[in-house]
Amino acid sequence: MLARGERTGYDIAAAMRRPVSYFWTAGHSQIHPELQKLLAGGLVVYETRHGPGPQDKKVYRLTPEGSGALREWVTTPPRERPERDELVLKTYASWLADPPLLKRLFADQLALHEARLAEYEREEGLFGEPPRPGDPKFGNYATLRCGLGYERHRAEWCRWMVAQLSDSL
Template sequence: MTSTLGFAILAVLARGERTGYDIAAAMRRPIAYFWTAGHSQIHAELQKLLAAELVGYEARQGPGPQGKKVYHVTPEGSLALRAWVTEPPRERPERDELVLKTYASWLADPDLIRQMFTDQLAVHEARLAEYEREGELIGEPPGFGDPRFGNYAALRCGLGYERHRAEWCRWMISQLSARLNPSWELAKPSES
């Protein structure tokens, strides 16, 4: 049984052959919008995919004295990927540390919680700005069937997530600010 990481690697290789290093780079963007993996995880998974004959490789001359392996998806790998893409996603447990901390936040100093949300807001706003810049570079969505369509769709999902998360952080900051300084709610400018 192939892992989700294995299918992520197959999806990368379905777009063209790559070295292990190139696969890791592709896992940073755009796949990192929704799935992350380290180089050691990718290497271990490639070995499993090789054993299952879902990928193959060609040994080629590297830039230095070492050779390099250039991986490609096999016909069996392509069939497995095509079948997997249309299966419903597996249920996964939700694990969101910030939400868990919020659940227990009543135990902490409200100023510290507000600062944590202020810091988180900055993180989400920065990521949102980065995704918006990438969206401007992509422009209009490519047609379905073009591999770039998946990049665009993943980016849209990331944009929606970051907008939602930033709005939630703003709401938390507002709630905490009003509790700490009740006159803040009356003095803040109205939002349109």
């Protein structure tokens, strides 16, 4: 977030809502401690400015060291993380469930994924041509493309599950 411009902790939290929250979440309780770690590491600095209330606000920006660390981090392979997908876990145990209730679960999930897909498709339409690499909006577009693929895949899987469960009733 700070690579795109200086921000307060509140501004970072607001910017995390969309589109970042589609693939990464962080609330105020996480953002402020992280800013303090970055500050202690010399990766960010802040300037105090008059705020809307009685207290001044801290406006953070990356230091040159922070920009360098971020450039290095972006191309470092991500840490391996265990997959945790509750719907897939429930599917694994689905033979225990009442088929009409299971079908309803997947129909509801299908509706959620189709709604998210429609939202992503509307956002994709706002781009027109894809931004070129090097443009900050390229990252927005690239992550949106990933989200589109995920939602299409998930909706198709839910459709398949509903069809399978319909055939077994």
